[in-house]
Amino acid sequence: MSGLGARCGAAVAAGAVLGLALLSGCASPGPPQPPSLKLPEIVTGLTASRVGDAVRLHWTTPSRTTDKLLIAEPVEAEICRETLVAVVSTAVAKAGQNAAPGSAPSAKKSAVTAPCSPVVLRQRVTPGASEAVDALPPELTAEPARLIAYRVQLRNAAGRTAGATPAVFASSGPAPHAVEELRGRATKAGVVLEWRPEAGGTDAVELDRIILEPSSATATATATATTASAGPARKGGLPGAAKEPLESRFRAGAAGSSAVDAGGTVDRTAQIDHSYRYTAERVRSVELGGQRLEVRSVASTVITVEMKDVFPPEAPLELVAVPGFAGEAEAQVGEQAQRAAIDLSWEPNLEPRVVGYRVYRRDLDGEATAIWRRLNSELVAMAAYRDLTVVAGRRYAYRVTAVDATGNESARSGEVVETAPMR
Secondary structure, eight states: OOHHHHHHHHHHHHHHHHTOOOOGGGSOOOSOOOOOOOOBOOOEEEEEEEETTEEEEEEEEOSBBTTSOBOOSOEEEEEEEEEEEEEEEEEEEOTTOOOOTTOOOOGGGGGSOSSOOSEEEEEEEOSEEEEEEEEOOGGGSSSSOEEEEEEEEEEOTTSOOSOBOOOEEEEOSOOOOOOOSOEEEEETTEEEEEOOOOTTOOOEEEEEEEEOSOSSGGGHHHHHHHGGGOSSEEEOSSTTOOEEESEEEEEESOTTOSOOOOSEEEETTOOTTOEEEEEEEEEEEEEETTEEEEEEOOOOOOEEEEOOSOOOOOOOEEEEEEEEEETGGGTOOSTGGGEEEEEEEEEOOOOTTEEEEEEEEEETTSSOTTOOEEOOSSOBOSSEEEEOOOOTTOEEEEEEEEEETTOOBOOOOOOEEEEOOOO
C-alpha cells in the first residue's frame, strides 16, 4: 500500500474507534488537470469605421483567460486585414440613409477564413476599451471600392492565442472631401451653421455637437441647481426645459434630398445661455457585397458658438384701445365711477422668456405730440393695461413692447389712437 493509502487507512480505523468522520481529506483527487495555457479570451465588441484614409477599430480586451484567471502578463493584439478583391461596389446609397459602420458580417463572410492573416498591426493592450487605427495603403484609397475584412486576436507572452474574432467590414476606395470653412453664428432661431458646399456633391453632411459651459451669469443659478445631478445631459436655460445630451449628432439637409450639400443648416435645438462646439464630416453610404457601410471624411476644424441672450422678443400684436370709466363695472356711484379711462389689450406673447410688457403713450392734444412716454414703471404681467391718467376729451396714441428675462425689449407694437370719454 502506498503512503497515502496507509494514511487514509489509519484515519478510517481511528474514525471507527472515535465515531468521527475523518475521511474528507482522503477523497480521490481525480485525473490531473492540464496546466493553464494562459490564453486570453477572444476579443468582444469589435467594430470598424472608415474615416478619411484610415480605418478605426474599437473593441473590448478581456480581463481573463479562457481558464477564467485574471490576465497578469502583457497581451499583444494582432489586427488582420483581408481585401476581398472579388467584391466590387454595387451601389452608392443616397444621402440621408443611416448606416452602421463595421456592421456584423452577413452570409458572405465565409470569404474570410482562419487563421487571422495577414497581420497589418501589432500593439500592446490592457483589459477594457481598446482601439487601433489602420492607415490604408494608397491602393486601398483609390477606385474601385472594395470590401475590407478585419479580425483581431490576442497573444499571450508565450505567443499563444485562443483565436480571432469574427470579421467586421469596412470599405476601401476614396473618402469624401473634408468640410471646409465651417462657421457658425447665434440667431434667435438657433445656431446657423455654414460651410463651403461641394459642387455637385451628394454626400450627406453630419455635424457633431458638444455642449460647453453656460455662456453668461444668467444661467449660473440654473447650473448650480443641477450640479448635484451631474450626468450625460445638461438642463436647458429655462425652468422646466428638457435636458439635452452633452454630445449629439445630426445631419444637414432632408433625407433623400438630391441636393444634400446645401452649404448650411440651422441647429434649432440650441438653447439660450449655452455654448456649443461643432465639427462636421461628409458621409457617403455604400453597399459592398451585401454590406451597407459608411465612408466618412476627416473632421472639419472645430468652431465654438455662444448662444447669448441678446435677441429681443417679437413685438406684441393686435393692440386694441377701448374708452371707458373706472369703477363702471362695479356699478359704483360718485366721483370715482365717473373717472375717464382707456383700456388696452393685445395678443399675449407666447415666447417662453417673456416676463412682461411696457406701455407707451403720447398725448396728441398736448404740446409735445411726438414724444412717447412710458406709463408703467413696473412690467405689466398680463396682456392688458388700464390707463387712468387720461384727461376726458383728449386724444392719445399707444404702443406696447414685450420684455424678456434678460431685459431685452422688443420693437414697439403698431399704434392705436383713442379719445378719453366725457360725461
